[in-house]
Amino acid sequence: MRVAMIGVGYVGLVSGACFSEFGHDVVCIDSDAARISALEQGEIPIYEPGLDELVARNRADGRLRFTTDLMDALQGAEAVFIAVGTPSRRGDGHADLTYVYQAAGEIAAEISAYTVVVTKSTVPVGTGREVARIIRSARPGADFDVASNPEFLREGSAISDFMRPDRIVIGAESDRAREVLRRLYRPLSLRDTPILFADLETAELIKYAANAFLALKISYINQIADLCEKVGADVQDVARGIGLDGRIGPKFLHPGPGYGGSCFPKDTQALMHTAQAAGAPLTLVEATIAYNEARKSAMADRVLQLLEGDAHGQRVAVLGLTFKPNTDDMREAPSLTILPRLQTAGVVVSAHDPVGMGEARRLMPDIRYCDDAYEALAGADALVLLTEWNAYRGMDLQRMRALMRRPVVIDLRNVYRSREMRKAGFIYHSLGRPKWR
Template sequence: MRIVVIGTGYVGLVSGVCFSDFGHDVVCVDKDARKIDMLRSGKVPIFEPGLDRLMIRNVEAGRLTFTLDLDEAMEGAEAVFIAVGTPTRRGDGHADLTYVMAAAEEVAQKAKDYIVIVTKSTVPVGTNRKVREVVAAANPALDFDVASNPEFLREGAAIDDFMKPDRVVVGVETDRAAKVMAEIYRPLYLREFPIVTTDLESAEMIKYAANAFLATKITFINEIAALCEKVGADVKEVSKGMGLDNRIGKNFLHAGPGFGGSCFPKDTKALARIGQENASPMRITEAVISINEQVKRRMVDKLLDLCDGTFNGKVIAIMGVTFKPNTDDMRDAPSLTVVPALLGGGATVRVVDPQGRHEGEQLLPRVDWIEDPYAASQEADLIVILTEWNEFRALDLGRIASSMKTPRMADLRNIYTAEDARAAGFKAYSSVGRPDMEG
């Protein structure tokens, strides 16, 4: 089957590459000439483990191409996936659908034969019906269907998520569209991965409900962590005890500095807005948004306590600034709250991150980028673990402590223990939801 994917951002590129690996003929379209040139030369503009190799393999097999020309791409296409950005709109928290609607209108103008127009971008409930209206207005004679196919890709594990999904959600209006979507996902049908076929609105809502629930789990355990610090409990033990209950599950119960990234912040805000517009307030989701920001600010207070009440004149080494490991994504990362607070307080900030520098140089000006965690720790007053990259999980803590001006650590991902820190020579150690160690 010939498939067109509009948008070569995270969702579009991963989807296009994986569809081609299913055996489909895939054309990825983008208006950014620099990005298309990069992809044609075999370079991936995002960091996602394994994506570059999979892309090159399918390009070499002749199943995957990249172009700026939608006219050329649409020739013989049976399905078009819209995978453009839906950023949070300024002022009202709603998802900005400008790019989605523009893509839909352009597809309508280029299409000649029956086609299924699939929304892959995360969009508010009702968007696919609006897409239908836009397409019908732009080309009244076109024979087409619309479909909703939300993505559930975790950054850092996207290929595995696409190839071995927990489920695939497909929202359609007609049997004809359902058959096209079934053919697209045939390799997953054959391996009996769950395919949920439903109506358009339910498919759209599934995406928001799932992400809001996961964000709620993270926020809940972060609130429990704050209480654990007050009463002397250990949130890691609490999380373990909770997670062994199959009704709860262990995933997303890891206390830390708050959630970030491309999905949870944007989707919780959009869901809250949808609730407001439909006179059905999402009070839990609204609380999650507010509390998550409080969690990030609480991390700043924690660091301030470790620095004797002032950041002025302190040298602070930050380990990790991306919102999670195995990605270069810094959207709404806790570092964007923590680092500016340190700089604003007069600290010198050194940053170590395996992939964060490309975006970080724009988002975090005035920090010193250092490749090696040991070099960053030299004569530092505080080391802060902000992202749990594997590179930071087995540090020689003794070597770090002995090189620091004042050996103090804020372990905001609970990688180590107070006992580890004490044995290594640290004078103060603070984590999230566990008792602090002080010299």
């Protein structure tokens, strides 16, 4: 099949590369000429494990190319995906659909034969109908259908998520559109991947409902961790105990400093506003949003409380800056709340992250960035572990202890074992675990 993908951000680039791996002829379009030029030179603008090899292989085989020419890209395309950004709108938190609707207008001007226009971007309920209205208004005689095909890609494991998904959700209301998308995903259907066909509104809502539920699950285990600290229970054992229940499952039951990233914060906000506008407020989602923001600030307060004496002038080493491992994404990362709070209190911060320091420097220029984790630890009065990169799990504890001025470790991801840390001479603090564990 011939496929056009509008937008070469995270979703568009990963999706386009994976569709080409299926054997489809994919053209990725973007108005950013510099980004397209970089991609043509083999430069990948985002960090995603395995994506560079995937793009290079399919470009070499002639199944994947990049362009700024929408007219050229749409020639012969049976499916055109809109995979542009939908950030939270400044001021009110609603999803900004400017780029989606702009893409719809551009598609309308170039349609020449039957085309399925697919929203891949995460969009609020009703967006698909508006995309159809825009195209129909501009080209009353155009032969097209609009479909919704939300993505469920986790940063750091996006290729695996695309190639081995739990399910494929397709909102399509004509047999022609369903058949086009069925053929597009045929390699996955042959592996018995469930494909859920629904109407546009249902498909759009599934994406938001899923992300909001996972955000709620994260906040729930964070609150349970707080309770465990008060009553002497172990949150990790509690998480195992409830996660073994098939109705609950073990994923997203890991306490931490709060969720971040490009999806959960903006998607919960957008769903909240949609529900309020519809007269069916989701108070659980509203509470989750408020709690998560408070959680990040509470973690900064926790660090300040655990420093010995006056925080002013103390040196804190921070390991991990991105919102999760295996990505360079700093959007809504807890570090963006916690580290400035520490600096305001007079703390001198030295930080390291395996891939996120480039963006972190732009957002937090006053922090000292180190080439490796051990450099950050030199002379530190405390270590704060913020992101659970694998590189930090196997560090030499004796070397860490020797480098630090004071042996205080504040583990906000429960990466280390309490007994091992105490045996190595550390004053160790974690989330929701008894001090003796």
